[in-house]
Structures are given as C-alpha cells and as structure tokens.
Amino acid sequence: MMPKISIVLHRLLSGTCAATLVRFLILGSIFFVGPTSARKPHIVNFQSHNLFPESFKWDPRAQHFIVGSLCHPTLLSVSDAGVAETIISDSFLPPNSSFVGLSLDRQRYRILVCVHHLSSPAYNALAAYDLSSGRRLFLTPLLSDPDVKSGSDESSDIANDVAVDFSGNAYVTNSGADIIWKVNVDGEASVFSQSNVFKSYPVDLTTSYHKCGLNGVVFNSKGYLLVVQSNSGKLYKVDIDDGSAWRVILNKDLMGGDGLAVRRDGVLLVVSQEKLYFVKSEDSWGEGVVFDETGLEVEKQASAVTVGEEDRVYVLYGHVNDGLMGSVERDEFSIVEVESEKESKEEKIWLYVLIGLGLAYFMFWRFQMKQLIQNMNKKTN
Incomplete structure (x- = not known):
C-alpha cells in the first residue's frame, strides 16, 4: 500500500497537477474579487x-x-x-x-x-x-x-x-x-x-x-x-x-x-x-x-x-x-x-495580494508534500 500512496502523491506534485492547482487559485481569486474591477461601466x-x-x-x-x-x-x-x-x-x-x-x-x-x-x-x-x-x-x-x-x-x-x-x-x-x-x-x-x-x-x-x-x-x-x-x-x-x-x-x-x-x-x-x-x-x-x-x-x-x-x-x-x-x-x-478610481485600484491590489497568498500557500503545501513523500520512501526502503 505504501508505494502506491507514494506514487499518487508524486503524480499530484507533477507539472500538470501543479499548473492546474495554480490556475484554480488564480481563477478563484478573480471570482471573489475581480468582477467589480473587470466589468465595464x-x-x-x-x-x-x-x-x-x-x-x-x-x-x-x-x-x-x-x-x-x-x-x-x-x-x-x-x-x-x-x-x-x-x-x-x-x-x-x-x-x-x-x-x-x-x-x-x-x-x-x-x-x-x-x-x-x-x-x-x-x-x-x-x-x-x-x-x-x-x-x-x-x-x-x-x-x-x-x-x-x-x-x-x-x-x-x-x-x-x-x-x-x-x-x-x-x-x-x-x-x-x-x-x-x-x-x-x-x-x-x-x-x-x-x-x-x-x-x-x-x-x-x-x-x-x-x-x-x-x-x-x-x-x-x-x-x-x-x-x-x-x-x-x-x-x-x-x-x-x-x-x-x-x-x-x-x-x-x-x-x-x-x-x-x-x-x-x-x-x-x-x-x-x-x-x-x-x-x-x-x-x-x-x-x-x-x-x-x-x-x-x-x-x-x-x-x-x-x-x-x-x-x-x-x-x-x-x-x-x-x-x-x-x-x-x-x-x-x-x-x-x-466608479471611484482610487477604490478600483485598491480592489486590483487586493486581487494581486490574494493571488500572491494563494501561490505562497501552494508552494508551502508542495514543499510539505515533498517532505512527506521523502519520509514515506525512507520508511518503505
């Protein structure tokens, strides 16, 4: 069972899954903050x-x-x-x-x-x-x-x-x-x-x-x-x-x-x-x-x-x-x-802040998962 879990986690950290997660984080941030900034008057x-x-x-x-x-x-x-x-x-x-x-x-x-x-x-x-x-x-x-x-x-x-x-x-x-x-x-x-x-x-x-x-x-x-x-x-x-x-x-x-x-x-x-x-x-x-x-x-x-x-x-x-x-x-x-130009700019700044936080969280999560895989491989070997 242990090798299979290690393989699944390894795939989760692969380029395709990582890119998908990044896109999800960015789109999620835009969904919650972006509409008022993006729509036309x-x-x-x-x-x-x-x-x-x-x-x-x-x-x-x-x-x-x-x-x-x-x-x-x-x-x-x-x-x-x-x-x-x-x-x-x-x-x-x-x-x-x-x-x-x-x-x-x-x-x-x-x-x-x-x-x-x-x-x-x-x-x-x-x-x-x-x-x-x-x-x-x-x-x-x-x-x-x-x-x-x-x-x-x-x-x-x-x-x-x-x-x-x-x-x-x-x-x-x-x-x-x-x-x-x-x-x-x-x-x-x-x-x-x-x-x-x-x-x-x-x-x-x-x-x-x-x-x-x-x-x-x-x-x-x-x-x-x-x-x-x-x-x-x-x-x-x-x-x-x-x-x-x-x-x-x-x-x-x-x-x-x-x-x-x-x-x-x-x-x-x-x-x-x-x-x-x-x-x-x-x-x-x-x-x-x-x-x-x-x-x-x-x-x-x-x-x-x-x-x-x-x-x-x-x-x-x-x-x-x-x-x-x-x-x-x-x-x-x-x-x-x-619209208030100042408020619109502030909304955009918050959008970028949320995207940055999402990416930082993703990198931290990826690092933690990588450490978990290494520890599991050591136990398996």
Missing part, C-alpha cells in the same frame, strides 16, 4: 424630446430610474436598457413648469417633486405623487417670507432639492434664499431652517453658479440632514429636531456641488458638472474627507447622482444648461455608471 442612453432632466432616482421596487424635466411637469421611467415611458404628467401645472429635485419615499411608495416655474414671476411648490396610481397627493406652495406672495417679483425663492425622513416629512432646499422648508406628510409647509451659518462663507462671484446656494440634500437615519451649498462649496449638517446647522469640516470645498446620494457603506456622493466627489466621515459628519474625485464629461452637464442596484453609482447627464437657455433642442440624454 453601465451606460443607459435614452430619448425624450426636450426633456432636459435635472434630477433622477433609482426605484428598486419597479427596477427603473425615475427622471424629471426642466421643461415639462412630467416624470419618466427609464429602464436599464434605455426604454423611457411617461409615468406622471401633471396638466394642472403650467406647461413650462420644472420638475427639479426628486425624492423617493419608499415606505409610502410616493415620489416627492420640487416644482419651480422658470419664467418670472417665480412659483415654487412641493408635489407628492403616488407611484402605484400616478395620483397627485398634494401640491404645496412654498414661501420663505409670508409677507411676499408666491409669484411676486420680490421673491428670490428657488425650490431645488428634497429629502424625506422615515415619518414622511420632506425637507426642501431653497437655493435663492439659503433656507430649508419642511413639508409634513399631509402637505403642510413651514420654514424649517434659516441658520445664519448658511450665509457665513464667501461666494466666488466669478462662477456661473454664484447665485445658487443650498442645493443637494439627503436624510441620515441618525436624525440629521446633509446639505451642500453650490456657491461656497460647503457641506452642512442640519438637525431635524430644531433646524440647527453647522459646517462639516472637510479637507477641501465641494465647489459647484449639486445632487447628493449615499452608498450603503455611508460614503457621500456629491456631483458637480466637472467631477463626482467621494466623501466619507468617521464621526457622524462632524468632519469628513474627500478621498477621491472622478472627472465627468463637462459638456454633458451632469446635475444628479443616485445609487442603483448592487450599490452602483450613476450620474445623470441632462444637459441642464442648454435646457435653461431654452434655445437648444435635444432628444438624447444618458445615465452613466461612475
């Missing part, structure tokens, strides 16, 4: 005449994106294959009303929409729609000053983005007056936060967005909002109990920051037309670090970011500047997956 091209979408969200229940429009009071669904269909069209609103920021209330399966009338006099409101039926649940006008009527030339209000908490309360940023409105689940509105901290930092008047203040907003389950201010590049943390706010200390400003989204691992995504910022915090956003920036296609004018299936990050190229000018017509828009 997901690109969704879709068509809709003069849509010029400013914001979008991923709907996990329906498995499609929901996009708004700067030029029409409509919402479209866009499949991952690029099929676009109108799901809501509100004929009650003026034809050129804009559906700007969006927020998906998953618990109640409704979509909250910031409504802004682009032409003077200005009109701002928050609309809520049931996504199962398409029925409008409420349309609430938004005013920063009760003495200034909606539609007055004195109003500088611009309803921009919206976030929703677990109770169904919505928080709407006002980019013109640097305040935040609150609209409860029944559609009743109030001025929620007008902290002086929002007006405490200098604005670069040479930028095209110098008049755009508070912009993207997201809700954190620990009881606060994160809000980016486009014209100062500052990020604020706002308590949802009393509206108090303070600046999040970052290693760099988020200049031109527009839409926000949060990954499952807590990384905050901040999109501007030039780049996508990846930001993280270890102390519940007292401080944060911009740990990576991914360049975007500036000519396509990105304005929003969302997190889709498998925690994939997507930006919306809606050509919004062209839509605001009103002198350009366009049918094609796109939703593009964007």
Whole structure:
C-alpha cells in the first residue's frame, strides 16, 4: 500500500497537477474579487424630446430610474436598457413648469417633486405623487417670507432639492434664499431652517453658479440632514429636531456641488458638472474627507447622482444648461455608471495580494508534500 500512496502523491506534485492547482487559485481569486474591477461601466442612453432632466432616482421596487424635466411637469421611467415611458404628467401645472429635485419615499411608495416655474414671476411648490396610481397627493406652495406672495417679483425663492425622513416629512432646499422648508406628510409647509451659518462663507462671484446656494440634500437615519451649498462649496449638517446647522469640516470645498446620494457603506456622493466627489466621515459628519474625485464629461452637464442596484453609482447627464437657455433642442440624454478610481485600484491590489497568498500557500503545501513523500520512501526502503 505504501508505494502506491507514494506514487499518487508524486503524480499530484507533477507539472500538470501543479499548473492546474495554480490556475484554480488564480481563477478563484478573480471570482471573489475581480468582477467589480473587470466589468465595464453601465451606460443607459435614452430619448425624450426636450426633456432636459435635472434630477433622477433609482426605484428598486419597479427596477427603473425615475427622471424629471426642466421643461415639462412630467416624470419618466427609464429602464436599464434605455426604454423611457411617461409615468406622471401633471396638466394642472403650467406647461413650462420644472420638475427639479426628486425624492423617493419608499415606505409610502410616493415620489416627492420640487416644482419651480422658470419664467418670472417665480412659483415654487412641493408635489407628492403616488407611484402605484400616478395620483397627485398634494401640491404645496412654498414661501420663505409670508409677507411676499408666491409669484411676486420680490421673491428670490428657488425650490431645488428634497429629502424625506422615515415619518414622511420632506425637507426642501431653497437655493435663492439659503433656507430649508419642511413639508409634513399631509402637505403642510413651514420654514424649517434659516441658520445664519448658511450665509457665513464667501461666494466666488466669478462662477456661473454664484447665485445658487443650498442645493443637494439627503436624510441620515441618525436624525440629521446633509446639505451642500453650490456657491461656497460647503457641506452642512442640519438637525431635524430644531433646524440647527453647522459646517462639516472637510479637507477641501465641494465647489459647484449639486445632487447628493449615499452608498450603503455611508460614503457621500456629491456631483458637480466637472467631477463626482467621494466623501466619507468617521464621526457622524462632524468632519469628513474627500478621498477621491472622478472627472465627468463637462459638456454633458451632469446635475444628479443616485445609487442603483448592487450599490452602483450613476450620474445623470441632462444637459441642464442648454435646457435653461431654452434655445437648444435635444432628444438624447444618458445615465452613466461612475466608479471611484482610487477604490478600483485598491480592489486590483487586493486581487494581486490574494493571488500572491494563494501561490505562497501552494508552494508551502508542495514543499510539505515533498517532505512527506521523502519520509514515506525512507520508511518503505
């Protein structure tokens, strides 16, 4: 019996078996680590005449994106294959009303929409729609000053983005007056936060967005909002109990920051037309670090970011500047997956580390087996 075992072990250590084992180790490492690094970014091209979408969200229940429009009071669904269909069209609103920021209330399966009338006099409101039926649940006008009527030339209000908490309360940023409105689940509105901290930092008047203040907003389950201010590049943390706010200390400003989204691992995504910022915090956003920036296609004018299936990050190229000018017509828009270049490199490094460890383990195993064969041969002889 002993010589037969020795022969089997010798064959196991032969070139063919060894090479097979090495290939197995490498393929196994790639299987567990490699797919996210190896696959191509997901690109969704879709068509809709003069849509010029400013914001979008991923709907996990329906498995499609929901996009708004700067030029029409409509919402479209866009499949991952690029099929676009109108799901809501509100004929009650003026034809050129804009559906700007969006927020998906998953618990109640409704979509909250910031409504802004682009032409003077200005009109701002928050609309809520049931996504199962398409029925409008409420349309609430938004005013920063009760003495200034909606539609007055004195109003500088611009309803921009919206976030929703677990109770169904919505928080709407006002980019013109640097305040935040609150609209409860029944559609009743109030001025929620007008902290002086929002007006405490200098604005670069040479930028095209110098008049755009508070912009993207997201809700954190620990009881606060994160809000980016486009014209100062500052990020604020706002308590949802009393509206108090303070600046999040970052290693760099988020200049031109527009839409926000949060990954499952807590990384905050901040999109501007030039780049996508990846930001993280270890102390519940007292401080944060911009740990990576991914360049975007500036000519396509990105304005929003969302997190889709498998925690994939997507930006919306809606050509919004062209839509605001009103002198350009366009049918094609796109939703593009964007990755952190730094994280992708780190994944590749871990892949190489695992392959190296696998090879080292194999060499150690082969050495041990060789010693075992020699010992068995000695006993046989």
